[in-house]
Amino acid sequence: MLLYILKRVVSAISVVVVTLVASFALFFLAPTDPAGTICGTRCNADRLAEIRSSLGLDEPPIEQIGGYMKGILVGRDYTTSGVVQHCDAPCLGYSYTLGQPVTKLLAQALPVTVSIVLGGAVVYLFFGVLFGTLSAQRRGGTLDRALIGSSIVINSIPYFVVAVLVALYVTVLPHSEYHPLLSNPLLWASGLVAAWLTLGLTNAAAYTRYSRASMIESLGQDFVRTARSKGISERRVVYRHGLRAALTPVVTIFGIDLAGQLTGAIFTEQIFGLPGIGVLTLRAFNQYDLPVLMGCVLLGSVVLVVMNLVVDIVYTVLDPRVRLG
Amino acid sequence: MSDQTLRGPDTVVRTPRAAATGEAYLEVSDLRVQFPTADGTVDAVQGLSYSLPLGRTLAIVGESGSGKSVSSMAVLGLHDPRGTRITGSIKVGGKQVVGMSADELRRYRGADAAMIFQDPQSSLHPYFTIGDQIMESYRAHHKVSKRVAKAQAIDMLGRVGIPNPQRRISSYPHEFSGGMRQRAMIAMALVNDPKLLIADEPTTALDVTVQAQILDLIGDLQRDFGSAVVFITHDLGVVAEVADDVLVMYAGNAVEHGPVGKVLGAPLHPYTWGLLESLPALSGEPAPLHPIPGSPPSLLDVPSGCPFHPRCEFRDRVGGERCTTVHPDLVPRTADTGRLSRCHLVDPDRVYQIEILPRLP
Structure with missing residues (x-):
């Protein structure tokens, strides 16, 4: 098990390195002139040269990428507007539009996204699995039709429309803003509740359908019939025996969804005004802030490989037949 | 014969x-x-x-x-x-x-009444241990502690011929052979006598x-x-x-x-x-x-008279079309x-x- 995790970590690191090199090449070495784009229309030669050197574009490509990697491992110095700034490891570069190290920006934005996404996940896992199970138990009945019908309706509306409607019209919810969890847990929760419900209930619609399908299959299995023949209560048959086996496929989807959302819940953050990774990425994209964009891409790749590893480890806990190796 | x-x-x-x-x-x-x-x-x-x-x-x-x-x-x-x-x-x-x-x-x-099913591979829950599943059966009908139920499960596994039941009780079904799984299934069915x-x-x-x-x-x-x-x-x-x-x-x-x-x-x-x-x-x-010629009839539309008549080579021996019209007792x-x-x-x-x-x- 430990050896397996070690192997996976090594392969995860290589995935991240490949992502790093590829996106670095895409952003910095492509035959475009990022400095010129940033400089804009009111540009002069001095300003252009300064942007070039602050981005390191005046160095050979190998040195550029070497410098970037060195920054990640041991830190490096930057010169902006004639001032030398030290950037501690892991240094992902320096944002010239915000005047801050990328690492610091990510460190500020990540807790916001994690708060939104994990809170939302609690909501959609709970309601999705509950509704899916109820639906599967009453397959073809009124409740089943009502739940599946509303699930399809909710998922037919684009997510950002739902989010805008909630933000505009569901005024009973507390105002959305981000407060750090540790400074005031109550404010933290009340500022996020609108985002949690929006993200949670729209995803719950999809999870209702996943869980229902998985549960219907599981309830048709021979071992559920065996459980029933033992004389245990129907609730125990459904929840202990049926649901237990139905959860594995749902966990697979959840792992992929969670990884995607952690790389930035763009709509949720933007519409509810929560400064997370999604908003940071969007802003960097609009302002051609390449170091920040690079940082967000790297963070995303790390989140993805970590989540994949976590899902695989969770499998071994869920299903005793799965052995890692 | x-x-x-x-x-x-x-x-x-x-x-x-x-x-x-x-x-x-x-x-x-x-x-x-x-x-x-x-x-x-x-x-x-x-x-x-x-x-x-x-x-x-x-x-x-x-x-x-x-x-x-x-x-x-x-x-x-x-x-x-x-x-x-x-x-x-x-x-x-x-x-x-x-x-x-x-x-x-x-x-x-x-x-x-208890039942033993056809395929012990699919009839035992893959995520629970053999012991857990037998104990669950026993405790469904006896108000006893886990320890008592476990002793009962071990005893039952021994009676159906599973060697080393104290240890095998914590095995999962996939760790058993087909015959052992069916023995465990039988133990589970008989645990409540x-x-x-x-x-x-x-x-x-x-x-x-x-x-x-x-x-x-x-x-x-x-x-x-x-x-x-x-x-x-x-x-x-x-x-x-x-x-x-x-x-x-x-x-x-x-x-x-x-x-x-x-x-x-x-x-x-x-x-x-x-x-x-x-x-x-x-x-x-x-x-x-x-x-036997033909195949079993659809149960949605069972043949009239004797349901076996379409496949029966002796129906001509019975007079008056009785095979196709009268269901025999x-x-x-x-x-x-x-x-x-x-x-x-x-x-x-x-x-x-x-x-x-x-x-x-």
């Missing part, structure tokens, strides 16, 4: 496994099981009646879809009440199973040497526990091995019922003849098999009133002795 050949050379005609009390423990009368579907009503079991005293084994044989499993699932109350219509009566130890409330059913299942055991093709998924061990085990345990056993199978070799009585089912009907030696030794129904003729000979010159056809058959033929025993017997290998 004499029943000696069916039993194999090394078995002699046995006495019943335990002193049969004669009084029926399981009594099924006029059982009907129907499944309403979008295409119409499936008549899975159509008026089945039989009874079984403690200590005896009844084998129910028939093709897939003959109603053998469906009727036995009904005995355990395992059909989903929303999708099934069950009428008639099933009495187990004096309790009426048809129409039991969910709570009564829960207390009845596993305690009075039920007086009725239903075994639904318990050896079909196992290889032949393991089959024999499992059959022996069920026989031994039946003798120890003195229970009534319903053995569902399509394997006539297994029937000869384990059963005291045989019930042959076709298209939801019992077509022949009687003591095993007589039913297999001199059957009275053309369908049973067909089953015997479909058996390959294990010795002597290889001879072509005589399968299950009645004694010979002087022996212990044997019942559902057929219009005037003298089925004569037909068997003169025409069928010489054709058998």
Whole structure:
């Protein structure tokens, strides 16, 4: 098990390195002139040269990428507007539009996204699995039709429309803003509740359908019939025996969804005004802030490989037949 | 064919496994099981009646879809009440199973009657240990601590012949071989000492040497526990091995019922003849098999009259189109009133002795 995790970590690191090199090449070495784009229309030669050197574009490509990697491992110095700034490891570069190290920006934005996404996940896992199970138990009945019908309706509306409607019209919810969890847990929760419900209930619609399908299959299995023949209560048959086996496929989807959302819940953050990774990425994209964009891409790749590893480890806990190796 | 050949050379005609009390423990009368579907009503079991005293084994044989499993699932109350219509009566130890409330059913299942299923691989929960699953059965009917239940589970695993039960109790089903899994399944079924055991093709998924061990085990345990056993199978070799009585089912009907030696030794129904003729000979010159022509009827649209008539090569022997119009009753056809058959033929025993017997290998 430990050896397996070690192997996976090594392969995860290589995935991240490949992502790093590829996106670095895409952003910095492509035959475009990022400095010129940033400089804009009111540009002069001095300003252009300064942007070039602050981005390191005046160095050979190998040195550029070497410098970037060195920054990640041991830190490096930057010169902006004639001032030398030290950037501690892991240094992902320096944002010239915000005047801050990328690492610091990510460190500020990540807790916001994690708060939104994990809170939302609690909501959609709970309601999705509950509704899916109820639906599967009453397959073809009124409740089943009502739940599946509303699930399809909710998922037919684009997510950002739902989010805008909630933000505009569901005024009973507390105002959305981000407060750090540790400074005031109550404010933290009340500022996020609108985002949690929006993200949670729209995803719950999809999870209702996943869980229902998985549960219907599981309830048709021979071992559920065996459980029933033992004389245990129907609730125990459904929840202990049926649901237990139905959860594995749902966990697979959840792992992929969670990884995607952690790389930035763009709509949720933007519409509810929560400064997370999604908003940071969007802003960097609009302002051609390449170091920040690079940082967000790297963070995303790390989140993805970590989540994949976590899902695989969770499998071994869920299903005793799965052995890692 | 004499029943000696069916039993194999090394078995002699046995006495019943335990002193049969004669009084029926399981009594099924006029059982009907129907499944309403979008295409119409499936008549899975159509008026089945039989009874079984403690200590005896009844084998129910028939093709897939003959109603053998469906009727036995009904005995355990395992059909989903929303999708099934069950009428008639099933009495187990004096309790009426048809129409039991969910709570009564829960207390009845596993305690009075238990079931062993066909494929132990899929019938055991893959995520729980063997011990956990046996303990759950025991604790469903006994208010005891986990420790007591565990001791009981270990004892049961030992009784079904699993070596080192203290250790194997914490194994998962996938860590057991097929035969061991079926032993564990049997331990789980018998842990509450039920007086009725239903075994639904318990050896079909196992290889032949393991089959024999499992059959022996069920026989031994039946003798120890003195229970009534319903053995569902399509394997006539297994029937000869384990059963005291045989019930042959076709298209939801019992077509022949009687003591095993007589039913297999001199059957009275053309369908049973067909089953015997479909058996390959294990010795002597290889001879072509005589399968029953056609295939089992759809239970959505059971043939009129005798449901077997479209496949019966003797229907011309019965006058007045009776085979296609009149559903025969299950009645004694010979002087022996212990044997019942559902057929219009005037003298089925004569037909068997003169025409069928010489054709058998």
